[in-house]
Amino acid sequence: MTIVEAITQMARDRGLPKEFIVELIQETLDAIARNDFGEESQVDVALNSSGAIGVFLTKKIVNKVVNPAYEITIKDAQKLDEKCKLKDEINIEFPFDKLTRNSILLAKSLIQQKIRTKEKEKVQEKYLTRIGKIETGVVQKIDRHEIIIKLKNAEGIIPFRERIPDEKYYQGDNIKAYILGVTPSGRVLFSRTHPDFLRKLFIQEVPEIQEGIVEIRLVARIPGIRAKIAVTSTNPKIDPVGACVGTKGSRIRAVVRELNNERIDVVQYSQELLVLASRALSGVNILHEDINLDEKKISVVVKNEDLPKAIGKNGQNAMLASKLLALKIDIISEEEFKNKGVALIAEIPESIKKILIANEFLTTMDIINKGIPELIKLPGIAKKRATQIFNIAKKIIE
Secondary structure, X not given: OOHHHHHHXXXXXXXXXXXXXXXXXXXHHHHHHHXXXXXXXXXXXXXXXXXXXXXXXXXXXXXXXXXXXXXXXXXXXXXXXXXXXXXXXXXXXXXXXXXXXXXXXXXXXXXXXXXXXHHHHHHHHHHHHHOOOEEEEEEEEEOOOEEEEEEOOEEEEEEHHHOOOOOOOOOOOEEEEEEEEEOOOOOEEEEOOOHXXXXXXXXXXXXXXXXXOEEEEEEEEEOOOEEEEEEEEOOOOOOHHHHHHOHHHHHHHHHHHHOOOOEEEEEEOXXXXXXXXXXXXXXXXXXXXXXXXXXXXXXXXXOHHHHHHHHOHHHHHHHHHHHHHOOEEEEEEHHHHHHHHHHHOOOOOHHHHHHHHHOOOOOHHHHHHHHHHHHHOOOOOOHHHHHHHHHHHHHHHO
């Protein structure tokens, strides 16, 4: 095999351009020649079309050699070229069989280092443009810190924090994950817990999303346990929820399977906050609400029998609804509201609520029990306002 054939094979195996390998060999030979003959040596590395590589040392012809790195006597020079003269320069081919052991080790180290650097650059060039996409690889190694994934001409990792809890993989398994970025060491960083991994899986499974008819507006996940997505349609004839679920649940089932049986709730998106909140809370009816967008908080009152459904097992439903809306959600039962609800009474202005709470009118029962005479004593509350507050509280109790 000629050197050109060897270079071509190396380039193919590593996924690197042949030109880079040629340049690499030239740089390496230059380095080891200087290592053997000194940094001041004039070295020229040539690769011809037949695949032969030559390393030549350029030396000046002198009577007496002071520095053998770049000088040669006229007597020694004429052994190589009878026509050469004093003060001429002569190119002397350097035989590879005279390489020292240190030079061979240096060459090996330089080639490995430069190839690693080039491979890292190739990974960064390829995968930095693929951030936010899904890639499939093969599980190469698993430990308690990360899963190492074999990709084509690259290596990927899923750190422990990006793994779905209780998910089991074995060496040789195919694994699908969401690209987060590339590490400084040139490895592709993946996630299976990122909310957009769920989004991308639905895009793969639902043609209407690919076509732009259905859009996923919001995503919230408790990885491996439960998730919620809010979807909308640009075509009134297309049901976005039905499109994502698929016939007999075929589409959503494929996503659930990929996410280790993570339960997924698909709800229709609404620009009306209360409608969206109700859907996010598994469709419970909201009786009263108090919305404070400045504090990113919403308090809702639901029927006593709807409270467990709204909160969900271990609070998961309420937590996901809160993530979906990007608001803190306080859920209160109707009974609790009647006994605690001053802060939740939408009909009472915020400025009046602050006065009531500051003076220990904390519940609707406090208002009823203390009555209009005590309300009138509060600063800034006249008889008309006191009567309005009392009637509001009375209506809630009734």
